[in-house]
Amino acid sequence: MIELEHIKRIARTSPSKIVLMIIDGIGGLPHPETGKTELETARKPNLNRIARDSVCGLIDPVSPGITPGSAPGHLAIFGYDPVKYNIGRGVLEAVGIDVELKAQDIAARGNFCTVDDQGLIKHRRAGRISTDKNALLCRLLSDIAVEGVEISVLPVKEHRFVLIIRGQGLSPDLTDSDPQQLGLPPRKVDPLSHQAEKTARIVNEFLSQARNRLKSQPSANMILLRGFSRRPDLPSMSEIYKLKPAAIATYPMYRGLARLVGMQVLPTGDTITDQLSTLRRYYADFDFFFVHFKSTDSLGEDGNFQAKVQAIEELDSALPDLLSLDPDVLIVTGDHSTPATLAMHSWHPVPFMLRSKWCRRDQVAEFSEKACLAGGMGRFSALEIMPLALAHALKLDKFGA
Amino acid sequence: MIELEHIKRIARTSPSKIVLMIIDGIGGLPHPETGKTELETARKPNLNRIARDSVCGLIDPVSPGITPGSAPGHLAIFGYDPVKYNIGRGVLEAVGIDVELKAQDIAARGNFCTVDDQGLIKHRRAGRISTDKNALLCRLLSDIAVEGVEISVLPVKEHRFVLIIRGQGLSPDLTDSDPQQLGLPPRKVDPLSHQAEKTARIVNEFLSQARNRLKSQPSANMILLRGFSRRPDLPSMSEIYKLKPAAIATYPMYRGLARLVGMQVLPTGDTITDQLSTLRRYYADFDFFFVHFKSTDSLGEDGNFQAKVQAIEELDSALPDLLSLDPDVLIVTGDHSTPATLAMHSWHPVPFMLRSKWCRRDQVAEFSEKACLAGGMGRFSALEIMPLALAHALKLDKFGA
Numbered sequence: 123m124i125e126l127e128h129i130k131r132i133a134r135t136s137p138s139k140i141v142l143m144i145i146d147g148i149g150g151l152p153h154p155e156t157g158k159t160e161l162e163t164a165r166k167p168n169l170n171r172i173a174r175d176s177v178c179g180l181i182d183p184v185s186p187g188i189t190p191g192s193a194p195g196h197l198a199i200f201g202y203d204p205v206k207y208n209i210g211r212g213v214l215e216a217v218g219i220d221v222e223l224k225a226q227d228i229a230a231r232g233n234f235c236t237v238d239d240q241g242l243i244k245h246r247r248a249g250r251i252s253t254d255k256n257a258l259l260c261r262l263l264s265d266i267a268v269e270g271v272e273i274s275v276l277p278v279k280e281h282r283f284v285l286i287i288r289g290q291g292l293s294p295d296l297t298d299s300d301p302q303q304l305g306l307p308p309r310k311v312d313p314l315s316h317q318a319e320k321t322a323r324i325v326n327e328f329l330s331q332a333r334n335r336l337k338s339q340p341s342a343n344m345i346l347l348r349g350f351s352r353r354p355d356l357p358s359m360s361e362i363y364k365l366k367p368a369a370i371a372t373y374p375m376y377r378g379l380a381r382l383v384g385m386q387v388l389p390t391g392d393t394i395t396d397q398l399s400t401l402r403r404y405y406a407d408f409d410f411f412f413v414h415f416k417s418t419d420s421l422g423e424d425g426n427f428q429a430k431v432q433a434i435e436e437l438d439s440a441l442p443d444l445l446s447l448d449p450d451v452l453i454v455t456g457d458h459s460t461p462a463t464l465a466m467h468s469w470h471p472v473p474f475m476l477r478s479k480w481c482r483r484d485q486v487a488e489f490s491e492k493a494c495l496a497g498g499m500g501r502f503s504a505l506e507i508m509p510l511a512l513a514h515a516l517k518l519d520k521f522g523a
Numbered sequence: 524m525i526e527l528e529h530i531k532r533i534a535r536t537s538p539s540k541i542v543l544m545i546i547d548g549i550g551g552l553p554h555p556e557t558g559k560t561e562l563e564t565a566r567k568p569n570l571n572r573i574a575r576d577s578v579c580g581l582i583d584p585v586s587p588g589i590t591p592g593s594a595p596g597h598l599a600i601f602g603y604d605p606v607k608y609n610i611g612r613g614v615l616e617a618v619g620i621d622v623e624l625k626a627q628d629i630a631a632r633g634n635f636c637t638v639d640d641q642g643l644i645k646h647r648r649a650g651r652i653s654t655d656k657n658a659l660l661c662r663l664l665s666d667i668a669v670e671g672v673e674i675s676v677l678p679v680k681e682h683r684f685v686l687i688i689r690g691q692g693l694s695p696d697l698t699d700s701d702p703q704q705l706g707l708p709p710r711k712v713d714p715l716s717h718q719a720e721k722t723a724r725i726v727n728e729f730l731s732q733a734r735n736r737l738k739s740q741p742s743a744n745m746i747l748l749r750g751f752s753r754r755p756d757l758p759s760m761s762e763i764y765k766l767k768p769a770a771i772a773t774y775p776m777y778r779g780l781a782r783l784v785g786m787q788v789l790p791t792g793d794t795i796t797d798q799l800s801t802l803r804r805y806y807a808d809f810d811f812f813f814v815h816f817k818s819t820d821s822l823g824e825d826g827n828f829q830a831k832v833q834a835i836e837e838l839d840s841a842l843p844d845l846l847s848l849d850p851d852v853l854i855v856t857g858d859h860s861t862p863a864t865l866a867m868h869s870w871h872p873v874p875f876m877l878r879s880k881w882c883r884r885d886q887v888a889e890f891s892e893k894a895c896l897a898g899g900m901g902r903f904s905a906l907e908i909m910p911l912a913l914a915h916a917l918k919l920d921k922f923g924a
Contacts, residue, residue: 151881151883152883152884184525184922185525185907185910186900186903186907186910186911187907187909187910187911187912187913187914187915187919188525188533188910188914188919188922189914189919189920189921189922190921190922190923191921191922191923191924192923192924193923193924194922194923204922204923205525205526205529208923209923211924214924464881467921468881468914469910469911469914469919470883471899491883492885492886495885495899495901496897500901501900501901501903
């Protein structure tokens with residue numbers, strides 16, 4: 123397996139353009155009545171046209187049998203081994219609301235919860251308070267001042283928030299305050315290393331003040347913190363691949379992930395048509411574009427087979443706008459499967475196609491799970507995608523003399 | 524590549540059942556007259572039926588070109604990298620006669636041999652003495668007493684035995700006494716570390732007493748020891764996978780291997796029908812069953828093509844009893860190939876199929892080497908089998924958020 127450091131040594135800039143379209147959760151399973159997957163059911167002449175001009179295959183985002191979360195699935199496609207580059211829960215939560223973390227910031231995932239008279243946890247989610255109420259309480263906690271650090275408490279959704287601590291000499295090496303069990307008191311956090319002692323003091327002081335400020339609340343009268351973490355030290359895509367990369371995504375989580383690997387996030391609208399207009403607008407300014415299509419995953423998670431089929435058809439009908447740009451390399455794949463029959467992310471491998479003047483086409487004539495199995499790439503690791511993209515764009519030198 | 528430590532973090536218990544059937548040495552090569560392999564020749568409607576409902580593929584137990592012994596082949600399927608987890612020769616010999624080793628026991632593989640008047644090795648196997656004679660001599664040696672340790676000498680077959688030393692402060696870090704060459708004297712063993720000095724003294728004292736006790740024997744007048752080793756420190760399947768695993772095997776070697784990874788070994792009879800009755804009897808008590816079918820390998824090693832075909836047919840006709848249990852995940856594969864034409868274990872990849880409500884079926888309609896090549900799993904490492912089994916049984920959480 124080639125490592126990023128090897129790629130870095132042979133990557134070179136060139137005017138060629140790469141477009142990577144990630145259709146979130148695109149892989150599926152057959153509908154029990156028809157025996158056809160979502161992709162096999164959808165009318166998708168443009169995706170099939172691309173397949174005929176491509177080398178196709180099936181990717182394992184992490185490895186066979188492993189169901190990827192959104193972050194590991196995307197990191198793998200961007201070429202970063204998700205087993206090696208682990209993103210902490212706190213950072214992921216911050217990324218998910220599109221917060222830009224500085225390198226030294228400490229982030230934690232927070233829950234508002236309910237404790238009883240003796241301080242024991244009664245509801246881990248404070249009865250799922252409203253997002254509006256959440257925002258109000260976060261403002262209350264953001265005022266807390268602790269020795270020389272800057273504290274932000276940012277609402278996510280319902281009972282969830284992100285705590286960000288900015289300052290000197292901090293470390294994320296802390297235990298959770300969340301015991302993840304009812305009937306226990308929220309814990310103090312403990313330092314897991316000498317370097318984290320000061321941070322532990324700060325967090326425990328924050329927790330104690332938070333308890334005071336919330337004590338009169340009817341349900342959200344305490345907080346739970348977990349997943350203290352710092353932005354992972356990912357080498358940027360421009361550093362490794364010598365690319366000038368841009369992201370066109372409608373959901374904050376994917377914009378955040380793109381930022382972590384050094385992509386510039388472009389302003390765009392809510393629909394795939396908006397996203398492809400953005401692509402056209404900025405096409406001259408970058409040489410790598412990540413275009414993220416979300417609804418296939420959401421509808422798969424809802425278990426709505428027919429709506430996922432329609433989302434594929436909606437995407438397909440927008441594609442001529444992309445095809446008219448005729449990128450030197452066009453890749454279409456997904457970060458994982460989300461079969462509507464399972465109604466969740468799954469471990470099944472994901473259809474993949476790469477179209478380029480220099481690809482060795484295979485016999486695949488349809489973009490689907492079954493058809494791609496017979497493709498020229500066979501079944502392979504998502505970590506190979508970036509080297510393939512660069513190679514077909516003639517952006518990689520020979521390895522060795 | 525996902526490691527056991529990662530699997531451990533995402534494994535969860537659930538009521539679903541996994542049955543793993545290992546058909547020993549199942550892979551084959553074409554008969555020169557018919558051009559068909561053993562599997563392709565056999566009438567096997569039930570295996571083919573399972574194939575049609577499965578995702579199929581071909582596994583490499585160790586890696587392409589590598590012929591696995593029984594231990595590495597099985598360890599890999601159980602998810603333990605056989606390159607990382609090496610089982611010493613002495614331990615393997617003990618496992619092969621179903622001896623339960625304690626963690627600190629030292630085991631060595633022994634040969635009875637013949638030495639001449641000058642003490643030089645004349646026959647490395649003492650002319651392959653009978654197993655009965657072997658048992659008699661082992662009793663003679665088991666009486667030997669050496670400073671504060673407990674010594675067992677257990678017969679295997681013909682000239683082979685296992686030496687087990689139990690006591691405090693021992694180490695397996697010793698050279699062999701067996702020079703593996705004729706015309707040389709048996710060696711004293713040397714310690715390879717400071718910790719092994721005491722053990723070396725004990726073994727050399729044992730060797731010297733054994734020489735005395737055997738000197739009047741006509742052929743088996745000395746012994747050779749090699750492969751001093753200790754039970755490998757394998758994390759158990761229940762620890763890693765959160766399974767409650769059981770083994771149903773007729774041969775001691777496979778029961779021993781199963782025990783090494785923490786399976787409970789169930790009492791069973793000699794035939795596959797007995798084994799499947801055992802499966803039914805204990806079906807409620809465990810959630811993972813390893814069923815081992817041996818004769819395909821033995822008959823392949825005998826070079827008996829037709830008998831291996833019949834063994835496959837015998838297995839196939841017993842399968843309805845298994846299928847009526849309808850396990851949530853049913854896997855059928857082998858630990859290596861044993862082509863009758865080669866009459867030995869071989870390096871050829873092994874047919875694999877996994878049947879589950881949640882598998883993505885492929886076009887494979889027959890359980891054979893050629894047919895499985897077109898399967899949805901393609902060609903893959905046996906180390907992926909356990910993650911796939913757990914995934915399809917819905918016993919794995921998402922990796923990362």
